[in-house]
Amino acid sequence: MTAPSLARQVATERRPAPAPPEAASKYVNQWVEPEAIGSERVPAFVLILRTRGCYWADAKGCSMCGYSKDTLGRSATPGELAEQVDRALRRYRGEPYVKIYTSGSFLDDREVDPGSRLTIVRRFSGARRLLFETLPEFPTEETMGPLTDTFAGELEVALGLESTDPVVLRRYINKGSTPDEYLRAADRVRSLGARAKGYLLLKPPYLTEEESVEDVVRSVAAAAPHFDTLSINPVHIQNGTVVEWLYHRGRYRPPWLWSVVEALRRGVALRGSSRLVSFPTAGGLARGPHNCGECDAKVLAAIQGASLDQEFAELDRLDCVCRADFEALRGLEALGVEA
Numbered sequence: 001m002t003a004p005s006l007a008r009q010v011a012t013e014r015r016p017a018p019a020p021p022e023a024a025s026k027y028v029n030q031w032v033e034p035e036a037i038g039s040e041r042v043p044a045f046v047l048i049l050r051t052r053g054c055y056w057a058d059a060k061g062c063s064m065c066g067y068s069k070d071t072l073g074r075s076a077t078p079g080e081l082a083e084q085v086d087r088a089l090r091r092y093r094g095e096p097y098v099k100i101y102t103s104g105s106f107l108d109d110r111e112v113d114p115g116s117r118l119t120i121v122r123r124f125s126g127a128r129r130l131l132f133e134t135l136p137e138f139p140t141e142e143t144m145g146p147l148t149d150t151f152a153g154e155l156e157v158a159l160g161l162e163s164t165d166p167v168v169l170r171r172y173i174n175k176g177s178t179p180d181e182y183l184r185a186a187d188r189v190r191s192l193g194a195r196a197k198g199y200l201l202l203k204p205p206y207l208t209e210e211e212s213v214e215d216v217v218r219s220v221a222a223a224a225p226h227f228d229t230l231s232i233n234p235v236h237i238q239n240g241t242v243v244e245w246l247y248h249r250g251r252y253r254p255p256w257l258w259s260v261v262e263a264l265r266r267g268v269a270l271r272g273s274s275r276l277v278s279f280p281t282a283g284g285l286a287r288g289p290h291n292c293g294e295c296d297a298k299v300l301a302a303i304q305g306a307s308l309d310q311e312f313a314e315l316d317r318l319d320c321v322c323r324a325d326f327e328a329l330r331g332l333e334a335l336g337v338e339a
Contacts, residue, residue, distance in 0.1 A: 016073040024050060024080040028070045028103070030088050033279075035097045036308045037129055044097035045127075047088045051076045051111040054104030056135065056176045062160075063174050063205050066238030067103035081116045085123060096128040106132035107143045114146070121151050131156040131197065136177050136185030144192045155194040156228075159185055162201040163215055164222040172204040174242075179222075186226040198227040202234040202263060202289075203255035205243050208333040209326075212255060213263050220267040220276065229275040232263050234289035236282040247287070257283065257291045257299045258326045261315050264303065268312050277307035292322035 028048035035044035053071030054061075061068070076084075092098075100120060102111050112120070124130055130151060139157055148155055161182040162173050169175045186196040200219050203212035216232055223230060234255045237247050246252035260278055267276050280303065282288025284296035291299060299318055306312045 016069065016071060018074040019050075019072040021080065024072055024076050025083040025087075026050065027084040027088055030091055032093075032095060034304070034308060036310075037097060039309070041308055042097050042128075043095045044099055045092055045095035046099045046101070047085075048101045048103065049076075049081065049084050049112070051081070051102045051104065053102070053111065054135070055108065055110060057104070060174055060176065061241075062162075063172065063242035064201065064235050064238065066241045066244070069238075069240055071103050075110055076112075078113055078116050081112065082119065085120055089123065092124075094126060097131070098124045098127040098129070099131045100124075101133060105134040105138050107134040107138035114143070117143075118146050118150060121147050121155075125151060125153075127153055129154040129156055129195075131158055133158040133160070135160075136181045139185055139189045139192065139194075141192060144189070144194065148193045156197055157189045157194050158197040158199060158231075159189075160201075161186075161198040161219070161223060163204070164219040165215055168204060168207070168215055172206045173201060183223065183226045186223075190226075190228070195228040196226065197229040197231060198223050199231050199233050202232055202259060204235065205246055205252055208330070209256060209259050210330050210333060213259050213266070216263045217266045217270065220263075221270040224270060224272040224274045227274050229277060230267075230271060232260060232267070232276070232278040234260050234278070234280050234283075236280070236285075236288040254282075254287060255289045256326050256329075257289050257296060257303070258323060260289060260303055261299065261318060264306060264312060265315050275310060278303055279307060292320065292325070295320035295322060 028050050030047050032043050032045055035042055050072055052075045053068045057068040100106060104111050106112055121130060134157060136159055159182050163169050164179040166179055169179055186198060189196040200216050202216050220230055235243060236254060237244050243252055260280060264276060264278055280289045283300045284290050290296055302314045302318055306315055
């Protein structure tokens with residue numbers, strides 16, 4: 001089965017049935033995590049709203065993304081979105097950095113209607129920075145203008161670029177847009193007065209550790225002029241995805257943390273004025289980026305510290321006996337031998 005056909009099959013299987021009103025009144029999740037604004041470490045309030053989710057996930061879907069599992073299967077009404085935000089605000093403690101996720105595009109009217117977008121931004125107006133995600137076709141003067149006019153702080157728009165290699169993006173990740181469309185969207189976001197953040201995917205399916213690091217490093221160099229921040233996101237295995245299908249058949253291993261370290265160390269020299277960060281999800285777990293288990297916590301702490309402070313020297317001092325296993329694996333992969 002080819003990658004695109006497998007992606008279409010998985011997209012169909014993971015599409016949820018339309019949810020009842022009681023489910024639509026509850027957000028998916030909320031937590032607080034460490035972040036940085038400039039050189040200052042700050043807490044970030046993270047909220048995942050329950051909406052219809054990404055339209056591309058309904059059509060075909062990306063090979064590593066299972067977020068459609070947490071969606072409504074239909075559009076949320078303004079009242080349902082308002083109730084979700086009301087519930088979340090009971091836990092908000094004035095964190096200066098706020099991140100609003102919808103498992104898709106905040107600027108897509110089918111996920112969040114224009115009136116609700118404006119209300120949500122207004123209700124977090126005390127924050128210094130507010131981030132949301134979108135696909136590249138949605139940031140326009142019409143969608144962004146009311147938000148930048150309303151929010152006194154910085155708006156940050158995150159775009160899932162993943163790779164600047166069109167073959168990797170189309171064939172292995174199964175994105176519906178080209179790298180150039182993402183780069184133009186980032187330029188447009190900045191011209192509209194917001195910050196642009198780009199996600200780069202480390203180890204899409206069908207790439208080796210070495211190939212995935214090389215792809216990220218090349219992508220950092222090509223994308224840096226267009227983004228204020230670039231985030232290296234190592235794959236973690238989500239339910240109902242192509243990556244999970246491959247994982248259960250012994251055809252995929254999440255990336256080593258050593259690959260994250262190498263991508264950061266090499267990428268920092270190519271990032272220009274952009275921030276370069278990585279905050280691995282499910283780090284140290286079998287379904288997330290991991291090493292041997294003995295050094296995972298230490299390596300993850302160093303990656304987080306470098307990302308928050310933009311000081312990368314500590315990464316050069318990391319070591320563990322498993323690093324030799326990692327290097328041996330890369331050598332085998334280069335020869336086309338399965339470990």
